[in-house]
Amino acid sequence: MLAQDEAQTTDYGMGTVMEHKVYGKNAKEALKAVMAESVRLENRLSRFVPGSEVSRINDSAGLRLEKVGPETFEVLSRAVQYANDSQGLFDVTIGPLVDLWDYKHSTEAPDAARIKRVLPLIKWADLLLDPSEQTAGLKRAGQSVDLGGIGKGFASDRFLAVFREFEISSAFTNLGGNVAALGTKPDGSPWRVGIRHPRQDNRLLGAVSVTDKAVVTSGDYQRFFIDRGGKRRHHLLNPTTGYPAEAGLISVTTVADRAITADALSTLVFVAGMEAGLRLLPQFSGAELVLVDADWHIYLTRGLKDSFQAEQGLRVSLVN
Structure with a gap:
């Protein structure tokens, strides 16, 4: 395959290092589209982006449901499904607990009493989804959604879908260790x-x-x-x-x-x-x-x- 049929980049986004390798006649255009898609998804799904759909859900906890787009509704629906399948071992309402542990700055475990106070807020069944209205919300004030255990996976699937739209049949994407491969390498291996x-x-x-x-x-x-x-x-x-x-x-x-x-x-x-x-x-x-x-x-x-x-x-x- 000719050199101009290959495009790759390493960038930072969605809170991690992102690496993409793309092979095909539309490789460079596909890569540009994926980079734009990563920004779009982060602005919808990150709870750290003010005004994102997930931020609005968290800000409205205990008050009201929020209208969300199809991507946010899909990833939240999947999260509820996985929570149900695992008897709650996977739970995207874990946001308050993640904030309490604060791995970027902590050197000691939170006080046991604080953990005990936060635990009742971690309840996936309190994530309310209305498919007819395409709305999402949290039942109680203080609850928050954190998509750290599912968001990058959802984004990776979207990236591969974008590559396919550009008729790419060989690509590799790595979001901070979350790897997704499209097809084989260009040599067929x-x-x-x-x-x-x-x-x-x-x-x-x-x-x-x-x-x-x-x-x-x-x-x-x-x-x-x-x-x-x-x-x-x-x-x-x-x-x-x-x-x-x-x-x-x-x-x-x-x-x-x-x-x-x-x-x-x-x-x-x-x-x-x-x-x-x-x-x-x-x-x-x-x-x-x-x-x-x-x-x-x-x-x-x-x-x-x-x-x-x-x-x-x-x-x-x-x-x-």
Whole structure:
């Protein structure tokens, strides 16, 4: 393929580093359209953008429902579905708890009494959606939606849709580790997506080969601090306890047809733990998992047996 048929960029948006590689005769135009789409989606879905649809929902909590566009309604509907499927282990009303932990500035866990006060606000069933009016709202004042566990996945799916509109059949997008691949590489080979080692910098656990798949990892090493007692306090919060999840896993990678599914599933399986996560997996058709425990033992679901390659010296077992 000729050099002019390739376009790539690394930029910052949606709160993370975004990398795109696009191959095809309309590559440069497609890339421009995706960059515009990222700005448009952030202005709708980010709770940190004043006036965004999610900000309006949060500002109106306990007061009224807000009219929202189709993208916001779709991602919130999906969030409710995943919450229902996981018995609340995935919950986008976790905003007040995320604010309390404040990983950008904290060095200590919040006071237990403050966590106890906030917990009743975390209730996915209080996210009210009216499909006939296309409105969304929160039942009680003080509640807030945070799309950190699903928004990038939704955006990745939208980016691939834009690429397809430009007749692109080979592309790769990476939003801060949320990877989505369109088709194969230009030479026809699968994309190889590396999975970071959760405890050793500049080392991979292995890589998974994919075509037309999303690969998303949730780990306790992505955003965390070590408190005075030496305890790792990571950003993957359990919405039922109010504390970082402690279910025996330090990294969960999901491979799925849609990035929104992979994004939500990696989060909820991390919170649920391996046993409960594997029980939930059949509800997510076609999804596969790479699970890592505290001993760096890797567990693969059987659908990845031929596509995952571990780094030398790491133990790998098949599950389910």
